[in-house]
Amino acid sequence: MEGPGELWRRFLFLFGRSRFNREMEEELRFHLESRAERNRAEGMIGDEADCAARRRFGNAPLLEEKSREAWGWSGLDHLTQDVKFAIRSLRKNPFFVVVVILTLAFGIGVNTAIFSAVNALLLNPYPFPQPDRIVSVEARHTSGTNINTGYRDYLDWQQQNAVFETMAITPESRGYTLTGAGEPQRMTGGLTTAGFLRVLGVNPVLGRFFTGDEDKPGAAPVAVLTYATWRQRFGGDPAVLGRTMTLNARTFTVIGVLPRGFAFPGIETCDFFSALGESASMGRTQHQYGVVARLRAGVSVEQAQSDMSTIARRLEQQYPATNTGWGVKVQPIGAALAEETGTLVGVLFAAVGFVLLLACVNVSGLLLARASGRTKEIAIRSSLGAGRGRIVRQMLTETVLLSLSGGAVGILLAVWLMKVLRAAAPEELALDATLHLNPAVLAFTVAVSLLTGIVSGLAPAWSASGAEPNSVLKEDGNAWSRTRSRNRMMSWLVAGEVALSVILMAGAGLLMKSFALALDVDTGLRVEHVLTFALNLPGAKYSSEARVSAFYGDLLERLKSSAGVEAVAGVMNLPMTAGITGGSFQVEGRPKAPDWVDTLVEYNATTPGYFSAMGIPILRGRDFNAQDNGASLPVAIVNETLARQYFPNEDPIGHRYRDDYSGKWRTIVGVTASVQHEQPTKPPMPGVYAPHAQWPSNSMWVTVRGRGDAAQLTETARRAVRELDGDLPLLKIRTMREVVADSLTESRLMASLLSGFAVFALLLAAIGIYGIVDYSVRQRRREMGIRMALGATYGDVVALVVRKGALPAVAGVAVGVPLALAGAGVIRAMLYGTSPRDLTVFMGVPALLLLVAVGASYLPARRAAKVDSMAALRCE
Amino acid sequence: MLILRSLDRLGPMHGYGIALHIQEMSDSVLQVEEGSLYPALQRMLIKGWVKAEWGQTENNRRARYYKLTPAGLKQLTEEVSEFTRVMEAITRVIEPALP
Numbered sequence: 001m002e003g004p005g006e007l008w009r010r011f012l013f014l015f016g017r018s019r020f021n022r023e024m025e026e027e028l029r030f031h032l033e034s035r036a037e038r039n040r041a042e043g044m045i046g047d048e049a050d051c052a053a054r055r056r057f058g059n060a061p062l063l064e065e066k067s068r069e070a071w072g073w074s075g076l077d078h079l080t081q082d083v084k085f086a087i088r089s090l091r092k093n094p095f096f097v098v099v100v101i102l103t104l105a106f107g108i109g110v111n112t113a114i115f116s117a118v119n120a121l122l123l124n125p126y127p128f129p130q131p132d133r134i135v136s137v138e139a140r141h142t143s144g145t146n147i148n149t150g151y152r153d154y155l156d157w158q159q160q161n162a163v164f165e166t167m168a169i170t171p172e173s174r175g176y177t178l179t180g181a182g183e184p185q186r187m188t189g190g191l192t193t194a195g196f197l198r199v200l201g202v203n204p205v206l207g208r209f210f211t212g213d214e215d216k217p218g219a220a221p222v223a224v225l226t227y228a229t230w231r232q233r234f235g236g237d238p239a240v241l242g243r244t245m246t247l248n249a250r251t252f253t254v255i256g257v258l259p260r261g262f263a264f265p266g267i268e269t270c271d272f273f274s275a276l277g278e279s280a281s282m283g284r285t286q287h288q289y290g291v292v293a294r295l296r297a298g299v300s301v302e303q304a305q306s307d308m309s310t311i312a313r314r315l316e317q318q319y320p321a322t323n324t325g326w327g328v329k330v331q332p333i334g335a336a337l338a339e340e341t342g343t344l345v346g347v348l349f350a351a352v353g354f355v356l357l358l359a360c361v362n363v364s365g366l367l368l369a370r371a372s373g374r375t376k377e378i379a380i381r382s383s384l385g386a387g388r389g390r391i392v393r394q395m396l397t398e399t400v401l402l403s404l405s406g407g408a409v410g411i412l413l414a415v416w417l418m419k420v421l422r423a424a425a426p427e428e429l430a431l432d433a434t435l436h437l438n439p440a441v442l443a444f445t446v447a448v449s450l451l452t453g454i455v456s457g458l459a460p461a462w463s464a465s466g467a468e469p470n471s472v473l474k475e476d477g478n479a480w481s482r483t484r485s486r487n488r489m490m491s492w493l494v495a496g497e498v499a500l501s502v503i504l505m506a507g508a509g510l511l512m513k514s515f516a517l518a519l520d521v522d523t524g525l526r527v528e529h530v531l532t533f534a535l536n537l538p539g540a541k542y543s544s545e546a547r548v549s550a551f552y553g554d555l556l557e558r559l560k561s562s563a564g565v566e567a568v569a570g571v572m573n574l575p576m577t578a579g580i581t582g583g584s585f586q587v588e589g590r591p592k593a594p595d596w597v598d599t600l601v602e603y604n605a606t607t608p609g610y611f612s613a614m615g616i617p618i619l620r621g622r623d624f625n626a627q628d629n630g631a632s633l634p635v636a637i638v639n640e641t642l643a644r645q646y647f648p649n650e651d652p653i654g655h656r657y658r659d660d661y662s663g664k665w666r667t668i669v670g671v672t673a674s675v676q677h678e679q680p681t682k683p684p685m686p687g688v689y690a691p692h693a694q695w696p697s698n699s700m701w702v703t704v705r706g707r708g709d710a711a712q713l714t715e716t717a718r719r720a721v722r723e724l725d726g727d728l729p730l731l732k733i734r735t736m737r738e739v740v741a742d743s744l745t746e747s748r749l750m751a752s753l754l755s756g757f758a759v760f761a762l763l764l765a766a767i768g769i770y771g772i773v774d775y776s777v778r779q780r781r782r783e784m785g786i787r788m789a790l791g792a793t794y795g796d797v798v799a800l801v802v803r804k805g806a807l808p809a810v811a812g813v814a815v816g817v818p819l820a821l822a823g824a825g826v827i828r829a830m831l832y833g834t835s836p837r838d839l840t841v842f843m844g845v846p847a848l849l850l851l852v853a854v855g856a857s858y859l860p861a862r863r864a865a866k867v868d869s870m871a872a873l874r875c876e
Numbered sequence: 877m878l879i880l881r882s883l884d885r886l887g888p889m890h891g892y893g894i895a896l897h898i899q900e901m902s903d904s905v906l907q908v909e910e911g912s913l914y915p916a917l918q919r920m921l922i923k924g925w926v927k928a929e930w931g932q933t934e935n936n937r938r939a940r941y942y943k944l945t946p947a948g949l950k951q952l953t954e955e956v957s958e959f960t961r962v963m964e965a966i967t968r969v970i971e972p973a974l975p
Binding site for chain 2: 023024026027028030031034035056057058061063064066367
């Protein structure tokens with residue numbers, strides 16, 4: 001019906017409206033006057049004639065309006081009218097407005113923030129050309145183990161596949177020390193392969209990326225700078241190509257600069273990129289590398305998967321010892337990331353969804369209470385000819401106006417929350433680059449705001465508009481049936497609010513309890529008064545194992561003799577830092593396991609004294625000592641987990657196993673208690689320790705146990721290092737307690753976010769119940785007066801009112817607890833030491849909520865009971 | 877339909893005239909709110925079934941006169957035939973069956 005002509009006519013009508021109104025009015029007046037004249041002619045007198053004419057005519061203003069509607073933009077007309085009216089009516093009640101806007105702002109704000117995270121992580125992770133052609137290629141073992149890929153396997157994949165345009169290893173961060181430019185500085189290099197940029201479809205803004213030839217052992221080192229490094233270190237000099245940097249005492253030539261904002265998970269800290277080729281771990285068993293690839297045009301993920309599976313099967317036959325059971329999984333890069341973060345984000349989304357729903361319920365309650373004060377206004381409007389639909393629409397305009405304002409305030413909150421998330425989220429999610437306010441997020445906020453307004457406003461508007469105007473106007477706004485139906489709706493709201501709060505708070509309670517337990521867990525380590533830091537000796541300066549050993553030997557001696565130091569030791573992989581070196585464990589004289597993955601254990605290296613410095617008891621045998629050096633018999637200490645698994649009925653001491661890295665047989669000389677290396681919440685893996693002197697590595701963690709506070713120890717450590725090598729920076733200086741806490745970042749983030757939501761939920765429930773009970777008390781003032789006049793005591797009335805709030809709350813608990821139990825199953829994997837049916841949580845949360853419900857009802861109850869019965873009866 | 881029929885029979889008329897006419901013709905059986913005529917007239921104006929012009933009444937008052945257009949006439953014919961068809965059908969249904 002709305003053809004272009006129609007629109008044009010409506011458009012013109014915008015300008016001819018005042019004339020139309022004048023003419024219409026004149027026409028109607030003519031009609032009325034003519035009719036009145038006729039009435040007079042028929043014998044009526046004066047006003048009577050006019051009244052009869054008007055009665056006969058019907059509702060003049062309404063008919064006039066309807067005539068106008070036929071012509072013009074009635075929708076638009078009504079909207080501007082409604083908005084103006086809404087603003088006027090809201091302005092009368094600023095307190096109500098502020099409460100509603102803040103409530104909605106919180107609900108919408110947290111949803112916006114979490115949505116933006118989801119958007120950044122899952123929906124739109126990469127700003128690269130044809131992102132659907134970028135896939136992750138992962139080695140997957142039949143046991144379900146998903147480890148990265150070995151370098152040699154990667155080379156075979158690259159040579160044999162026919163489905164990828166390019167394949168590359170994702171950058172592996174490595175620390176470098178920049179010298180020759182003033183103070184020695186720390187830089188991070190991302191080691192990758194030549195195809196990396198081509199996989200992503202990105203070109204350097206200056207120069208080029210390195211080639212396959214530069215990725216081979218023996219090639220001259222080259223560096224491609226990030227945009228930020230180029231600006232900060234080279235002042236954005238366009239002639240930077242060809243300049244050199246001395247990194248780890250080797251000379252790197254700058255050959256290119258990456259575009260601004262270039263981001264990929266895991267490279268946030270990289271200052272430059274360089275070729276991996278020379279330093280790659282060559283074994284097939286060292287699964288260290290992430291692989292990405294770009295599909296050839298027209299090749300689907302499924303085709304790629306089948307081609308890669310064929311290659312993997314061929315490799316299994318070719319290298320049965322290392323590749324048995326290893327397949328390949330090809331999937332879009334977004335899906336690969338989602339797999340890791342899916343549950344986390346899903347739980348957060350559900351939680352903020354509940355928060356928003358709760359906010360809606362609360363606002364509904366407030367609106368309902370407010371609508372009761374407007375019964376008369378609405379009755380008058382409807383008797384003037386406003387239809388029910390029109391009134392509902394007008395009231396919805398008010399709520400939507402409120403919710404949009406809430407959305408606007410919510411965006412401010414969301415921006416702040418995003419900042420928090422960026423800071424708190426694990427580095428590998430790369431949220432820094434992607435988590436920002438953008439059009440998609442804004443669109444989401446507007447949509448959610450509109451929806452919120454409608455959802456929270458519909459029920460109150462419908463119930464308020466349904467009143468029969470006659471009864472309202474006559475009976476002084478206290479028609480019983482209406483009040484009762486509204487009261488029933490309010491009880492539903494209270495119950496809903498309590499149920500939602502139970503779910504949220506139970507979830508938060510479980511996570512908080514887990515987190516507290518995880519912090520308190522006995523890690524098997526001494527965490528008090530222990531300072532840790534990392535050192536990374538540049539390979540060019542410390543080129544031989546002897547020099548590395550000598551440096552660390554000197555350093556530990558120096559520290560040991562410093563004032564305030566009780567014990568000092570070095571370790572290759574510090575517990576709770578997620579740094580793990582894997583290797584196989586093949587016991588001499590036993591049949592070789594068919595699959596090396598089944599013998600995967602944790603490899604580590606320590607200096608003598610490490611176990612006592614960290615408080616790890618040696619259960620049997622001995623610690624390493626100064627005699628265990630490169631020239632002596634290769635020895636090892638195993639942990640208890642390994643001893644139980646591999647030597648259930650015998651003493652491991654004296655047995656030998658083959659070391660993957662040196663290829664030598666190591667003799668077991670001791671057994672220690674097990675410690676977790678990843679997180680306090682993960683069970684310890686079987687592990688072996690070699691003496692650092694027999695397996696020296698350039699980078700090492702130093703642990704210093706002292707008597708004084710950590711800051712003082714830091715100064716001691718700095719001085720000792722400086723005296724030995726002025727060019728060597730101390731890295732990641734933290735107390736052991738901080739190291740443990742940092743390993744729990746993710747649980748901490750979840751626990752703190754959810755408990756924030758839970759506190760808000762509790763607050764909302766309290767406000768909501770208070771508001772609703774208070775409202776119903778005010779409605780029933782006369783009833784209370786009568787009751788008291790008839791002899792009800794103060795206690796009777798209080799009990800009556802409190803029951804009003806408490807009974808729906810009990811119903812809410814009854815509904816909420818089973819739902820919360822079901823929900824807890826979903827977060828089972830995030831819990832530690834806490835059952836998803838934890839009794840404390842599932843008793844405590846309902847008890848707390850009931851207490852809040854009773855408390856929130858008690859205040860209005862007391863007010864009701866203090867009503868002077870005579871005054872209440874008189875004034876109504 | 878009633879409005880169009882009135883205009884067809886009596887030529888151009890103002891709203892009040894149409895109301896009077898309908899009332900008279902139906903012997904006051906059809907008692908509608910007279911005002912509801914006007915939104916209906918406006919809709920017909922938009923559809924082009926009637927035309928409006930300001931003119932003078934017998935008592936020298938200004939009033940808006942409505943006139944049937946050819947399109948309105950066509951609409952009337954269609955509506956009347958449709959109405960007759962339905963009426964006949966109803967009549968057939970409610971007439972007692974012949975013995």
